[in-house]
Amino acid sequence: MLEMNGKVAIITGGADGIGEALADDFLNRQAKGVYIVDINEKKGQETLSSLKDKHGAGRIQFWKCDVRNTDELEGAFKDCLGQYGQLDIVCNNAGILNEYTRKLMIDINLTAVIEGTYLAVKYMGTQNGGKGGVVVNSASILGLIPHNLSAVYAASKHGIVGFTRSVAFEPDLVSNGVRVVAICPTVVDTTLIPSALEKGAKYTKEIKQGLAGLPVLKLRDVTSTVVRLIEDGSANGTTRLIRVGQDPEDICPPELF
Ligand SMILES: NC(=O)c1ccc[n+]([C@@H]2O[C@H](COP(=O)([O-])OP(=O)(O)OC[C@H]3O[C@@H](n4cnc5c(N)ncnc54)[C@H](O)[C@@H]3O)[C@@H](O)[C@H]2O)c1
Numbered sequence: 001m002l003e004m005n006g007k008v009a010i011i012t013g014g015a016d017g018i019g020e021a022l023a024d025d026f027l028n029r030q031a032k033g034v035y036i037v038d039i040n041e042k043k044g045q046e047t048l049s050s051l052k053d054k055h056g057a058g059r060i061q062f063w064k065c066d067v068r069n070t071d072e073l074e075g076a077f078k079d080c081l082g083q084y085g086q087l088d089i090v091c092n093n094a095g096i097l098n099e100y101t102r103k104l105m106i107d108i109n110l111t112a113v114i115e116g117t118y119l120a121v122k123y124m125g126t127q128n129g130g131k132g133g134v135v136v137n138s139a140s141i142l143g144l145i146p147h148n149l150s151a152v153y154a155a156s157k158h159g160i161v162g163f164t165r166s167v168a169f170e171p172d173l174v175s176n177g178v179r180v181v182a183i184c185p186t187v188v189d190t191t192l193i194p195s196a197l198e199k200g201a202k203y204t205k206e207i208k209q210g211l212a213g214l215p216v217l218k219l220r221d222v223t224s225t226v227v228r229l230i231e232d233g234s235a236n237g238t239t240r241l242i243r244v245g246q247d248p249e250d251i252c253p254p255e256l257f
């Protein structure tokens with residue numbers, strides 16, 4: 001069992017929404033340090049300031065970068081180890097929803113998750129001077145089911161699910177003591193979808209109709225599931241579906257051919 005107490009985490013997309021809630025939750029659980037990595041400087045500084053007010057200045061840092069730039073992302077890992085001397089948890093959570101910018105969305109939602117996972121092995125792995133650890137990738141229910149109004153977004157999230165289930169058992173990860181899991185929430189109470197719709201997302205009208213009346217997850221439904229996955233040392237290659245009013249359940253249990 002890996003307890004949050006005394007652990008150090010990097011959270012991409014940590015300035016807002018699910019990432020911000022994870023940072024707050026980890027700090028509430030006495031994490032030693034949390035690194036929020038985000039492209040949004042203004043929101044990042046605001047979140048940094050409010051988390052410092054709540055939890056004290058020493059346990060929270062903000063690293064501004066675009067997760068698509070692997071060198072800049074790696075800078076956060078190096079800086080984090082320099083600040084805290086350890087790294088235990090990596091949440092590859094940054095994501096966007098924009099069917100008009102297809103390559104950009106795949107680069108942020110999928111490629112950066114893949115690169116972030118291998119950076120986690122490089123900096124947490126037992127064969128690389130670390131103590132091992134856990135990677136939590138933010139997928140979506142749309143990583144498990146198709147969606148005709150969000151095909152590229154769904155492709156990016158299906159990619160995360162396939163990658164997570166596979167890489168978790170890659171020999172290099174197993175021998176380095178690094179577990180990899182993914183969360184697959186339905187709609188969550190953040191600005192991701194409302195702000196995409198406000199900006200005139202593709203199929204805005206149809207998406208609004210589809211979303212009307214759908215139950216919305218609270219941030220704590222997501223953070224509590226993430227913490228359970230982190231703490232459960234047997235969770236590896238797990239893709240956990242999170243729905244309103246239902247216990248989180250594992251879909252596609254990992255089975256190697
Ligand atoms: N909100 C939902 O309904 C929902 C449901 C299932 C899964 N998800 C997934 O969870 C993750 C977080 O979603 P959210 O709802 O908290 O979104 P959000 O928009 O509230 O927060 C996402 C954060 O990622 C940051 N970000 C975006 N592009 C970035 C980049 N290139 N480099 C660094 N940071 C970047 C944003 O600045 C923002 O702070 C996403 O991967 C999303 O796809 C969200």
Ligand SMILES: CC[C@@H](O)/C=C/C=C\C[C@@H](O)/C=C/C=C/C=C\[C@@H](O)CCCC(=O)O
Nearest residue numbers: 140141142149150185186187193207243244
């Ligand atoms: C799924 C949330 C987020 O990751 C992606 C949003 C992308 C586009 C917005 C909209 O088009 C997507 C709606 C997705 C709905 C998914 C599931 C529902 O059909 C059923 C949910 C019912 C339940 O909570 O069990």
